[in-house]
Amino acid sequence: MRAWWCGFALGVVWLQRQAVLPDWVGLCGLVFAACVAVVVAVWGLGDGGSARAVERHAVAGGMAAAVGGYAATARAEAGTGATAELTAKATIALAAKATVAPTECAHALAVLASLIRRVRFGPRVRSFAGWSAVWCAASCMGFGYAALRADMRLALSLPTAWEGRDIEVVGSIKGLPSRDENGARFLFDVDPADAPMASFPRVIQLAWIAEDAPPPILEPGARWQLTVRLKRPHGNANFGVRDAEANLLARNVRATGYVSAPAHAVRLRGDARGVGVTVDRLRAALRARIDAVLGDAPHRGIVLALAIGAQDEVSAADWLLMRGTGTSHLVAISGLHIGFVAGLAGWLAGALWRRSGWIGRDWPLRLPAQVVAITGGALFAALHAALAGFNVPAQRALWMACVVALAFVSGRNVARSAVLAWALGLVLLIDPWAVVSAGFWLSFCAVAAILFAMSGRPRVQDHEQHHDPANEGGEPSSQLSGLCAGLLRRVRGAGERLRSAAHVQFAVTVALAPLTVYWFTQIPLIGPLANAFAIPWVSLLVTPAILAGVVLPAPLDVHAWHVAHALLEWLAAGLQRLSGPAWLLWRLPQPDTWALAAAALGVFWCLAPRGWPLRWAAPLTWLPLLMPAPSGPPHGSFRLTALDVGQGTSVLIETAHHTLLFDTGPGPESTHAGERVVVPFLQAHGVNALDTLIVSHADSDHSGGAPAVLDAIEVHQMVAALAPSNALWLNARQHGAATLPCAAGQRWQWDGVEFAMLWPDAGPLQGKPNTHCCVLRVSTSPPATSRPGARVQTEPPRMAALLTADIEAPVERILLARDRGALRAQVLVVPHHGSKTSSTEPFLDSIDPLIALFQVGYRNRFHHPNAGVFERYKARQIELGRSDTDGAVRVEVNPEAGAKGAARQNTTLTLDRYRDTQHRYWMDR
Ligand SMILES: [Zn+2]
DSSP states (O other): OHHHHHHHHHHHHHHTTOSSOOOHHHHHHHHHHHHHHHHHHHHHHSOTTTHHHHHHHHHHHHHHHHHHOOHHHHHHTSOSSHHHHHHHHHHHHHHHHHTTOHHHHHHHHHHHHHHHHHSOOOHHHHHHHHHHHHHHHHHHHHHHHHHHHHHHHHTSOOOGGGTTSEEEEEEEEEEEEEEETTEEEEEEEEOGGGOSSTTOOSEEEEEEEOSSSOOOOOOTTEEEEEEEEEEOOOOOOOTTSOOHHHHHHHTTOOEEEEESOGGGOEEEEEEOOSHHHHHHHHHHHHHHHHHHHHTTOTTHHHHHHHHHOOGGGSOHHHHHHHHHTTOGGGGSOOHHHHHHHHHHHHHHHHHHHHGGGGGTOOHHHHSOHHHHHHHHHHHHHHHHHHHTTOOHHHHHHHHHHHHHHHHHHTTOOOOHHHHHHHHHHHHHHHOGGGGGSHHHHHHHHHHHHHHHHHHTSOOOOOGGGGTOHHHHOOOTHHHHHHHHHHHHHHHHHHHHHHHHHHHHHHHHHHHHHHHHHHHHSEEETTHHHHHHHHHHHIIIIIHHHHHHHHHSOHHHHHHHHHHHHHHHHHHHHHHHHHOOSGGGEEEOOOOOHHHHHHHHHHHHHHTSOTTOTTGGGGGGGGHHHHSOOOOOOOTTOEEEEEOOOSSSOOEEEEOSSOEEEEOOOOOTTTTOHIIIIIHHHHHHTTOOEESEEEEOOSOHHHHTTHHHHHHHSEESEEEEOOOTTOHHHHHHHHTTOEEEEOOTTOEEEETTEEEEEEESOSSSOOSSGGGGOOEEEEEEOOOSSOOTTOOGGGSOOOOEEEEOTTOOHHHHHHHHHHOGGGGOOSEEEOGGGGOTTSOOHHHHHHHOOSEEEEOOOTTOTTOOSOHHHHHHHHHTTOEEEEHHHHOSEEEEEOHHHHHHOTTOGGGGEEEEEHHHHTOOTTTTO
């Protein structure tokens, strides 16, 4: 079953990376491939006399091929073993013919089977082919299962025409609503009977914004009639930043929006029912209790996260501290905590059962205490996982506990790796989208690494206890030496356990390092040391204190919560001491698939049992991960990435060795794009220092994210058009950046690329912010000297990009009057998000762009870009990129590439749209 579930998981992961879901043709091909794989598996893994079975399965496979008739798909599935390939290819060839006549196919496969019977293969070859086929069949199953589930989930969606209009919905509050000063956010379970249409989304995510009055108390399961405005699931789409739409799909949220008429909301009588609602109510009651006891205590969020799995309450300071020390996994109710709770509960249940004689009962004679202990542990694990909101690590631990309990009760001996494989299969059967979350990978890989690393090591046991000669003699003189020997044995045992624990810690650290780089683009070097004391501290002290708070009745639980909080204060103080210098946090760019695969191979190699050849060489495979090749464009060219920050502007310009960020997107006042998009993008991209940060003007959709950027990224220089009183100046200086006001005439050159500021004029800023935006022109330099003998046609053309921020028609006219030629640019970041007050005809004529980029929010309230302006660009046959429909857009400007390939002039400018190149099946659905 291990190979089966691992293959199944591979199929599920493979599906989640598809741009489109397979149609019925693809599914038929999948069925055929699975049939072929099953035939090969039966042949390869069956006993010697199973040739007849092969024959039967071969015929069955042929029939499936006759139905599907799509042999080509199967070729990819033909397995890795030479024999499997041989067999599969033969089957495919014959099956392809058989689509003409199924009976012929059956006959041909019978011939094939008899051929297989005659040809003798070595047992190793057969076994290899068989196992490869099992993987293939399971992958096909996983892929097909995940595809079917995705198809069913995507069938419910909000029609585009219904976006942004008032809709009346009836349903109940789902899960735990979260509240802050801006209002409440919650999931709403729409009643199918009262849904406005048959395919209306069942689960929607709503915000109840506190405008005139704060939102009412929203209790889990409470039924409401609400007037809402919705939009289809949409998230900002950026290279290297987590896909918000995948997250929405994984949570089955098929529309998001807000309560548009709070005054007309009606609380309906009667509540929703079910186990889920009861658990959520329990969680809500616990949260209210903890809030009442701890009030504004600094680590209240961690107590809440550990008690009920509500991580959104953890403070930003706590997150920062834990991320920096690699201990953020402890905030989740992880498998570790659940395993600990299950063990404790099981031990207690068993102990009580054994002592039933005290109350005059003989329960252990009727049911062994071990069975009670293990069942009690599994039940308690289920309760705790429910309290945690069934996150993936909690599910993993729960299923592992259940499989162990079931195996024990049924008297079977199941290998630990098989227990993990079953947990993997069950998690993915319930939720095939679990693979898009970091928790899934970290949780399963950590346990797999521990099992793998410990597989070659003997378990810690007191072997000597039974063979110690000191115990055999009964003379008094030997009693002292016996005592000494006993003490020595204990010390040795403790040493062995410590070594074992250190080995586990090493295995987890090594195994999770590549995943940490992939998901969080950093390695906290202090992590192993911090975890060495933080894990036992949280597991053995904090968690039991919190559980005591959960279990104890009202007046007594106060002490437990206070103890838990005090323990967390000590932990935070300890971690604070450890997290000191910045170099302890090693920032790395997000690795590509190959670097990740090489690192995974290295982990496997490094943790392999003793005796594995060349284990010392394993770290060499981590080099692509730890020392990535420089990703800058070639000298004399530049790369422009217009980020998708919603309604706002943020553009990164890279030359061979320098980076410039033009605007930072909106900040905490709206979408938090600075910290949620711009900073993660820069870090995933390996930009840990910006040579220049330009803040074009004070409007929050351009400058709001700047504090987040200054906090997280080293900025050498900030150039901005801001009033002297603006707090950003001081903020930048406090972060060590040189500051300079934007002024026309500023020029500099980096790596053969020229930067020139065209606007505003030097001196005090005049008028409203849009009239004094920084306007930047970036251009490749003309060749310094003409090369002797070089033909004129091969000279690279001069290419430029113009970044215009939010300028409007009057500024456009001034720039035109000043120097029309200086505006010429092949790439234009459209002024003022395509508003009707900008992009005048003469301005566009002078720039004459080949590519124009609109940075606009999805269904933004300003209705940018203006339809007339957008048409103006289209009429000029300009290649257009829009952040709301294309996500981030990257333009490589490389004049050399165009000059080298005279026939391929278009290579000078290459356009890369995120939603094209990284398309996934859930986008636009
Ligand atoms: Zn703007």
